[in-house]
Amino acid sequence: MWFIVDDQMADDRRIRRLPLATVGLWVKLCVIHSKGVSMQAKDPAAYPGHFDKLDLKDAGGTMKQLQQLIDSGLMEEHDGGWRPVYAEGICKEPRTLTEEQREARRKAGSKGGRRKAANQKAKQPSSNLLANSQANGEQNSSETGSETSSNLLEDSQAKTWHKTDTYTDIPSPTPPAGKPKQTATPDAYAAIAEAYPGSAGAKGRKTDLEARGLVSAIAENPAQLARLQSAVRRYRRAVNDGQVPRRQIPRLNTWLRDQWETWAPEPITPTRPHKHTWNCEHVHQLMDSHEDEYDHTGSLREGKPSKWYLACQACADELNNQQETSKEKQ
Incomplete structure (x- = not known):
């Protein structure tokens, strides 16, 4: 699956206002997500449909850069993680052929x-x-x-x-x-056993049955199952990079019983909702086309804000009210 960038991307205001390093991080995260979706089409358990803090760290990014992308409308929270937003004029959603096609x-x-x-x-x-x-x-x-x-x-x-x-x-x-x-679709245990870099033991034996029971207990909580899948991917990368010697890899049941949580990312806590201000990206999207209609003379320091500032602040207040109303309905 290809990650498709629009040829007008560099001219878009949302991209121009971001630091170059943040734009580079956005491209890497979009590629990670596209590759995961392509794997998910063949094996639904191979990718949870979003990237997590571990993937962000592996891409060389920070939470501050990720928040910049979220504020610009290029990323969104999804199921405890994040995924790209395919924006008009910046990138296009990839297409996958159906079996009939x-x-x-x-x-x-x-x-x-x-x-x-x-x-x-x-x-x-x-x-x-x-x-x-x-x-x-x-x-x-x-x-x-x-x-x-x-x-x-x-x-x-x-x-x-x-x-x-x-x-x-x-x-x-x-x-x-x-x-x-x-x-x-393979069950959760089959996907974990296949991704684990060590041995799971012979099918039906004590070690295999114990590992199946542990995975089944973890899979009852979707958030914990997502953390387990991330932990297996992280542990496999550590083994492939030589950080963990292969002779020290335990059987899967032992790793699930004693080690997996040390390799799992921390549970993601809900981020603080964005509060709109007169100069935030969302207000600019609504007001920039009407900028010439307002007088810009005035000084906020002297207590005489311009009509342009007042109009933008009113727009921000309206967006914040809509956000609070939608929360109450939920």
């Missing part, structure tokens, strides 16, 4: 390939055609049968294996008729 494009690609082969064959001189026909006759006489459907599938895969699941002209191959694609 993949099938249609696969047929179109196969048809185009046959047409190309026929055109190339028509351009060959008559002497080459004769030699090819003789070679084909000798080969056909030595073969005992035609290609099976599995061989045809392998040929189509070889032509399209390098493609991704993104919006491309040539789609990924689909399984042959009679063998529907497996769509079963």
Whole structure:
């Protein structure tokens, strides 16, 4: 899946007002989110649909920079974490093909390939055609049968294996008729065991049963399950980076019983709601187009604010009132 940036992004006022380092962090976080969504399409347990404080730290960012992105309307809170906001003129939401679209494009690609082969064959001189026909006759006489459907599938895969699941002209191959694609979603334990860098023990044995029970207890709380998934990803990165020697990796049940919370990010506490001011981004979005309609003369220090300031402050008060009203309804 591609993260698509609009070619007018650099001219957008929201981007121009941000520090360059914050804009770079925004790009990295958007890429992390897009990659996670692409993984989630194949395995819903591979990515929770948002990034957390650990992902923010891995990207080299700070909470101050993240708050700048939230205030600019480029990030939003989601399910205990954060995710990008696809804003007009800045970035576009990536598209993923459905199974029907993949099938249609696969047929179109196969048809185009046959047409190309026929055109190339028509351009060959008559002497080459004769030699090819003789070679084909000798080969056909030595073969005992035609290609099976599995061989045809392998040929189509070889032509399209390098493609991704993104919006491309040539789609990924689909399984042959009679063998529907497996769509079963793995349970929480299977996803954790697969991501864990150590051993989970033989299925059905004491260590495996204990690990399953621990994951099941944690998964009863969605917030705790999200922390566990983050802890496994963090622990795996530490092992891959050499911070944790592989000889010291315990079995999964021992890690779940004694260590996982030390690798999990701290529970995210709700952030303080944004309070609108006369000069905040949200007020600018509403008032900048009317700036020429107001008189700017005046001094706030002398107690004589300009009409422009008063209008912006009134707009901020209205936004704050709407925010309080929506909270009361919830």
